[in-house]
Amino acid sequence: MIIGTLLLVACIGFYSGKKVMGNSDFSHGGNKAGVSIVTGTIMGTLVGGASTIGTAQMAFVCGFSAWWFTLGAGIGCFFLGTFYAKPMRDSGTQTIPQLLFHVYGEQAGLFAGVFASLGMFLNIVAQVIALVALLSAMFHLSTYASAVLGIVLMACYVSFGGVWGTGMVGMVKVALLYFTVLLAGTFAYVFMGGITGAHQVFPSYPWFSLFGRGWEKDFSAGFSLVVGVLSTQTYFQAVLAGRDLKTSRRGCWLSTVLIPPIGMAGIFIGLFMKAHFPEINPAEVFPLFVIKFLNPWLGGVVLATLLISVIGTGAGLSLGIATILSHDIYQKYFKQQADERAILKLTRAFICLVLGLALLFVSGNLKSLILQWSFLSMGLRGATCFIPLTAALLTKGRVASWAGTWAIVTGPLVVIAWELFSPFQIDSLLIGILAALLIFVWGTVCRKINKDGQALESADRKDFSLKGRQ
Template sequence: MEFTSVHLIGLIVTIVLVIGSGIYSARSMKSAEGYSLAGRSAGVILISGSIAGTVIGGGATVGTAQMAYSLGLSAWWFTLGSGIGFIIMGLFYARPLRNTGLETIPQYLVLNYGRAAGPLASIIASIGILFSAVASCLPGIQIIAAIFGITPWPAAMILITLVAAYVTFGGMKGAGVSGMLKLIIIWVTLFVAGATACLALRELPDFAIVFPPFPWFSLFGNGAGMALGNLFSLIIGIICTQTYIQAVFSAADSRTAMVGAFTAAMVVIPVGLPSVAIGMFMHANHPDVLPILVLPMYLLQYQPAWLGGIGIAGIMLSLIGSIAGLALGIGTMISKDICCDLLKITKNKTVLWINRTTVVIVTFIACLISILNLKSSVLEWNYMSMALRGGGVFLPLTLAIFAPGILTPNWAVASMIVSTLAAIIAQSVLHLAINPLFISIAVSAILVIIGIMWGRRPVQTER
């Protein structure tokens, strides 16, 4: 990829402006709660910026273009499904969760299922969220390495440094402000680039031959079962993800939380479409390119240098913001659910230091996994992440919100443990073709139903 001085200037100026704005906006933040929840005073724009700024990462940009390069429109499912998930979250989950005044999903589970549920939910969610961070580290490392002609490890160190600057100093408020600016850049550059790709596709003389209706213009080009399974994974994963719920907890009130989720959905849903167009254009004109580099290569070769530089910065910021937001979610759970609630570490400065340190450690681990799997698909990591983080927690969490007391603590904890292990074994050991989320949800549902029926048994009294 040709990277000129104009590209470099546009890249550096944009990244410094966005990250600097986030750090400046949160300059007065000193407390652990202010770091993780922005003082519980966030408005609609800050909430939607935090949510959309996190989900629009490697999967929504580079990963969508990578999949569209081979399959076309079915690559849109990631942003489309994410938007549907945020709508459902706003309709049914945002109000009751915000009204609790809590800080993490595990804290909510502890209220309903006892102390054992908290650390367990934190560990399950953290593993799933870590895999989602890998989905943004993969293209981040590849792009930095390709642009600057360096090996993966130095590229990973640059990425870790940028993530640390993005979120370590600013927390939730900094991530929200940076997320809003990043979204503006992504929207403008992607839709301009996508429009030029669409116009160029119209001029192809053999368009109908290169792109037959199936699979290129079908949402089910990868199979109806795969598409619906991925949609289900996204919805459940989003509802059970600490990062998105954390934005809900940071809202000034429950109505603001709900509207913020709806706004995020409206921002996220269209973003995948220009990446789809770019992926298809590159398939027609560059059939031998490395798929993960399709989007950045298009911006550098087919856009004005200044716009290409800003566009590459937008992609990098989308990756950095996604990693940072996900790592912040893990950091909040580790600091609150493990250190505060389990280990009784309550000193404010210590909790804040643990949260910030965890963000950097999580980013390093995600980069390490990425380097060991450089040729893997970005969206596969995202979908697997959603399945793992949601399969074991979704049913117990939903019952705790809408039918509290119906499931006993022992059965809730058993459901979380066994269903998560079932998904991991099915994916990593047995290598089953079935979506691991379906296995996890099925096992969880069986245990939940048994637990509910067991809890309703009449108590026998001695005569």
């Protein structure tokens, strides 16, 4: 069943490649995708190793706090469809850095592309770690062999079809996830004896609290998902892929409803395995539950679905990075006259380069928590783009361009510095967002003072001119 499920997805990926006639189709679906493609693109990237294997891993360690990844992702999708979809589509740009370039200037677009790509890269690392745990449990491969195989599968997944690949395979993945992962979570819930049985094993706090790791830490985790979704190139592309605004919004709202239950299934699997096998590797909780407790036919489908989930998320993020590198850096600074086919080839080459770097980076971090990388990734993206992007879309030029550029640079640098050097427990994302917001407030004040000063100077000149004539 594992091989059959993977062959099905490979055929769909190959078919999606047939729909790619140029870079426009590859990067944002030619703006002709339906609700299912938009939903599939969003969920094909959001619902991956972090929301399944990573959620079960964190639930195994600390309980219901693990729900913040999928819960925050669902809330982020709601805001994306309700408040951001229309101005994004009206912006006339293909990438977030392009939009920031038009509003704040050339340097803003460049820095946004660099830091946003770094944030997405950290999430690819999380997916590779999840993939290593999954392949090791399934095929008893070494960690390095699992990492290499996972990278190759990610490259094949997206290199042929781009948005059509992530969207069409994402649709299949959504269907498989709801048939398999939720079913596995239901089995774990029943085996545990429901909530009553779980309470007999675990105390209410911290295991059944959304803030079991501390209010500030878990709130920041959820907040990082909301601002991360609103600051990520892949979801921007999903909104642009819709054939019209209504289609894009419905895709976002459908994702809002569908994503959180996936996390709940992972939580019950994590709790069940903690109660019965407390000594196992937390990263392998989800696949080991499937291998030990589901029948081989159903278990094969579940494992293949998990494999597709992790591969799809890493592939979708690599597409987002490659689009930024090809459109916003190469085409803008090196070869402005490059045609669509050249950009398409370069985008595919960047996908392979990004995944190759992820393989090198992940080799020393195989024992870390998957969701920690995902939260840090979303936080870095949010600190870079959330405030500048929101201002660009919703305030329409009321902020000085220099403030936008400085906010884009300051936000992520503050996050990185806070993570490395701060002795305080305050989450780095909140500090980074606050720093960017203060710069924007100062920029707004300066712009208003300059406008008022120019208006007063103009009025004085006019008054002086009239007096001279008299």
